[in-house]
Amino acid sequence: MNDEDKKLIDDILEGGIRKRRACNQLLKDHIRYIYSLLIGKLNLTEDDAYTVYHDSWVKVLESIEARTFRGNSKLSTYFYTTLYRTGLNFSNRIKREPQKESTDILVHLEDERVSPSKSLEVSDQIKALEPMMNSLGNNCKDILLKWADGYNMKEIAQILGLANAKVVKARKSQCLKKLKKLLGL
């Protein structure tokens, strides 16, 4: 394994601020494959390419954290292969099953293949999601996004510069109550 890959992987496994930087680095480093592979070779639309790229990025991160990526190849090669397989599966699924019509945002939570812009009702619900999240305030949004990404309380405290894990836990609880109210649960 080369030094660059080793450092990136170590940072991801370390967690906290180093993990966040490493995740961002991983996202940026392979952006060129969107055109050369996803759009150019697999003929995906730009929108679908972003979805596939995002999914592949998540898969690569998960395999690094689960230590299933052992460094037998370069990280960029592994990323490329993951991107290719994910893109191909995505493309084949689109051809086999035409897009489902759904008016429920929950369907989209389960099936990211469905493009939000195709259904007016869903589009409205999804459009409502951003202002709803924004109405929580930046502090809540930051905490909840990091929590949903799988960071633990200690890591979130470190990344956001909060005092300790207890503070984060308490704030997260308050933010979830707000969100529950906004979602009408």
Place this chain on the structure above:
Amino acid sequence: MTNQDNLYDIIEQYLNGAMTPEEKLTFEREYDTNPDVKKEVDDYILMKKVVRYHGSLQRKKEIETLYKEHRIKRTRTWQILFAAAAVFIIGFFYLANQPQTPLKLLDQYASITVEEYSPGTMMGDDSTTSPKERFAQVYKLKDEDAYQDSLEASIVRLEANERITSNTENAFFLGLFHFEAGNISEALAYFKKAESSSDVMAAEWMQGLCYLAQEDVPNAKRIFKKIVENPDHDYPDRAKDILKNLNRLE
């Protein structure tokens, strides 16, 4: 900490697989039998999904922005490279098509020609009298400070010997001595004399180079044209090249 906070902790432990088998069993039984617990758990999972979905939409926007920046940067890089290549190609053809001046042509052809007439294996001492042999010896000093003095000393010695100067066969190499010493007019006179020797072709060629040295383009063209028109000449290609450049000067 409220009961709800405690419940959220427990739900997190369950979702992260951080429970013992017994704890997991207890939790699942509670979920199945207590509707309030079930609702809290379902709501918690749904909220996490909603936030994660929002996060993925945000990240896709970020990917889109990064991608568009990358495309702009790439396009700019290619534009710069193409522009640089275009400038290079245009510049190359412009410079390559610039006609060479007589002196540049002389620089190009004089040294290779003179070297051809001075095989380096000639041995001899100072008393060697043949101009050809003497020239080969002196030419070995070409890159040294003593070269010019050696040329002039040889010219004095050889021209003092009437037997040498009266022999037409020696005219060519006497011309070479003067040419190398920078005495172009004297060199030209010897090369003209050498037209009636066995070195006639070489003498004609060297006349052409003398005219280039004097920047006498009409006479240079006359000589090189004569060489080009002679199918048996030794230097038709070189003469053609020089003529092409001289014609473009006009």
